[in-house]
Amino acid sequence: MTCTRFPDACPNLRTVPPDLPRHEGGVQCGCSTPGPSSRIKLDDLLSSDLDALYDRAEQAETERDAVYRERAHLVALLAAMTGGAVIAPALDTPEPGWQIVYLTLGGRQASWHIAWRDADLFKDVEHVEYGDPRAQWDGHTTEDKYAHIAAHTAELAARGGAQPGPAATQATEPDTPTEPCNATIDGVYVPYLETVTCTEGRSTHGPNHVGPPRQYGQLLWTDHHAGATPHRETPDA
Known part of the structure; x- marks a missing residue:
């Protein structure tokens, strides 16, 4: 939407760089008022605008992957400290290569999806097939899982910390x-x-x-x- 004072008296002139062969550049009114008619359309975006949007999307994806990587490090640590941990292929993700790691924490199952890019952190966890009885989801939700982890953490803290798992026992008492x-x-x-x-x-x-x-x-x-x-x-x- 262009104001009535455009172009000579428009107080919010916007310089538009050339975008050949679409146009040679010029000026644009920046006084558009909010509303359905002022929404930016894809055809109105400049190539520089699209580049900026792609950069923002790539940055958000990189930050998301870094968070998943950090989570995967912690889950891998739990797997190393927990007896009976297994990891199996995930068949419920659209992207190939994902896996699910299954742990038993405080007598209850906890599982996490692991991206293919983080699989290297779980090379020492026992790999099993999808149909293995130890790799069967017991129906817990994400809320159930973290509520139990919080309660189990409080229980461990109350009795002075976690007992050493099989890996820790083997490292400290090899004989x-x-x-x-x-x-x-x-x-x-x-x-x-x-x-x-x-x-x-x-x-x-x-x-x-x-x-x-x-x-x-x-x-x-x-x-x-x-x-x-x-x-x-x-x-x-």
């Missing part, structure tokens, strides 16, 4: 082998199978046994809180 628990547990949270074997990687763990969220493709727990609930051992455990 002492770590035996898995393998106790047989049962209870109301095992609706499909009569017994479940504890998946805790240490025979001397805390008071609660930990069962897998899925076994043989079946969901074991009837709710997401069951993994953190004490389980009753069978007499032969």
